[in-house]
Amino acid sequence: METRYDPHGVEGRWQETWEAEGLYKAGAGARSDESFVIAVPPPNVTGELHMGHALNGSIQDSLIRFHRMRGFDTLWQPGYDHAGISTQNVLEKQLLAEGTSRQEIGREAFLERTWTWLEQTGRTIMGQFRRLGCSLDYSRERFTMDDAYVESVMTCFVRLWDAGWIYRANRIVNWCPYHQTAISDLEVEHVEMDDALTYACYPFVDGSGGITVATVRPATILADVAVAVNPNDARYKDAIGKEVVVPVVGRRVPVIADERVEIDFGSGALKITPGHDPTDFEIGRDHGLPTLTVIGLDGNMTADGFEGLTQKEADDRVVAWLKEHDQLEKRESYRHSVGTCERCHSRIEPLVSLQWWCRMDELARPAIERLKERDVRYHPESQHRFAIESLENAPDWNVSRQIWWGHQLPVWTCPDGHQTCAWPPPSACAECGSGELEREPDVLDTWFSSALWPFATLGWPNETPELERYYPGDVNVTAREIIRLWENRMIFSGLFLMGDIPFTDVIITSTVMAADGRRMSKSLGTGIDPLEAVDKHGADATRYGLLKMSSGQDPRFAWDKIDEGAKLANKLWNVARLILTNSEGQTPVMSPQELEETWIVGRIDEVRQQIERDLPAFEFAAVADALYHLTFDDFCDWYAEAIKPRLYDGDERATGTALAALERLLALLHPMMPHVTEEIWSQFHDSRLIVSPWPDPLPGAGDLTRVQEAAVTFRRSGVLVELEGDEKRIFDAVVKPERAKANGDADAERERLRREIARAEGMLANDKFTANAKPEVVEAEREKLERYRRELDAIS
């Protein structure tokens, strides 16, 4: 006989059955109008399931299944993000390998190719979510590039434009020379790098010596328009207002004063290059200085006489010039952090370019208010303040990208330069009526479309029944680093377009680290594939393990936890076999007449209450732990052992109640471990557990706390505590059969009780305690003292 539960086969079968029977669909099993909605964070259309997705999915599915069983009209919305830069990156690499490029094949062919490729290889994660048993409504899959979704994105842009919050401006941006596009600050990854810090002397025009500046990018000297010093820096007081000569190019530029210059760094004097440095750009702007550009969009030089050189080559030429003219003071090695593109790791070029921006102040204000009102709550609490602060400090949003894969801006320009923003595409210029319109080539930042996810997936801007029914949603589950990129933007977009917040609770999941505490990453080789865990121990075990790891901020991945889940599934499977093989053809009848039955029913109900309290509080690890111990300690070790003889005898009352108790246990476990529970359920039901009602409170399940405390004392020391009436009967029936230890340990127990009594007496004798402590605490202490005394008497 098979004695070990094998999840393989079982899990896949249920995943197919649930979906085929429509039980994943929105509203399946609903017994109320109240909805419970989660929109899955749309994974990259080209992505693969990683540990973060698996944890995230386990959390969301346990919430969804719990609410579905409780009768809510649940919707777990699936779908994909087109992931602009990331996807384009993959395609460009392919082209490069074929010896061509996107520029060579052209925009139209490139997009066609991207779609074709996605048909073949994209959209794999939803299949992987299925393997975890995630009950998303897969029939409602959405993609941010679908026609209907494009409609939402365009409409949103037009609304923002009409509100006056979109503008175009030349600003310094993070330019990725590989991708040939601007990227946001949040897409820049800072890495420590070793560079040389070059100290160069800029002679005063009047011949009275010079001023030394420090730079890591000598090539940018060619674009210098000033030298700045701190107004409080005594060393340079006299220099302010003088002119210096920029090396190599011989330009005369002023020495200006600005508080943003750090006195302590380098020489204390800063060369100002507005065209190629963000701080310099601001300083230059504030002092009315010109902006010069010497580096092109490809990252190479454009300055006279330097055309086409790499920056490295230009650096060398400039340094050589300095040396030759005795203006090179020194070069020292310098370790600092440098911005790189998170996709291709190219060094970011701060470049001035024309970009589209979205003003943030008006959009952010109501979002900040609602967050402060706690209408949207972050979990853990510590992230709430961060979310508010990051909204308060949000700079204007650069929404344009110079790539091709994405939502092209709905802005058209006529030959006279008039711009029209409209959707659907206008046929003529709004100002002059010209029919010769050219569409803006830029596309929108990927997060622009993600921000609309909670309602664009429901059909907005059309007034669909789904939108009416499922907006606003309830919970959003995501990672810490996404708060500013996504959460904040969903909140303000929801308020702007829908007039309401998209959800009430945001769960920021922990980041599961590798076993050695480092971040899981492909390049470090520290990643663990969650599907490997599923292959090994099944989805139920994996889900259990991940929920166990979900507490804390950066827990380490531990196979132990997955193994624990596998053991739990196996234990459950086996105790079910015990009960089911001995109750052939019987119906579950909850009639807890015998004492051990009263006991287990009470315990199950206690855990039911705990889950109802902890799951909505998002205490997933606590729920997993409680269910583990309920199953092992209470259901198997105590209850099942106690009723075994009656099961073998075919006692119908015992089997009926055992089936009923098993039913309830399976129901409680289902949100966390759906497959094994459904499999066992199917062996004595025609219905499906996934849509079965969550257990109701059981009247008379009773308060067994005193019995439990006595049981703990008994198990720890073998000492019998005096109980009376029903409590004594339950205790004797369930606890006493455990083999008591020899009375040898009673000495230790007596000692412990004496210590406790002394402690409690001391406290109660202390006026400060009795006067200041809460009355119920004092009362509890009195009761404890009495009990300790009774216990001590009982064993003396």
Added chain:
RNA sequence: GGGCGCAUAGCUCAGCGGGAGAGCGCCCGCUUCACACGCGGGAGGUCCCUGGUUCAAUCCCAGGUGCGCCCACCA
């Protein structure tokens, strides 16, 4: 530089004002008719350090030390 967090049994972690816990590992004993992914028993801990608050501190507060993650324009 800023923010968040962690330091508790050999390992991974829970507990967070009045009894120091779990899982795994380890030791001993069990082919007991659901389960060796099992059953019974056991060893193992100045709860990072120093102060403070309190009748009482692993738990609260301050400082220190050591880690980790996120964020950040010192050229």
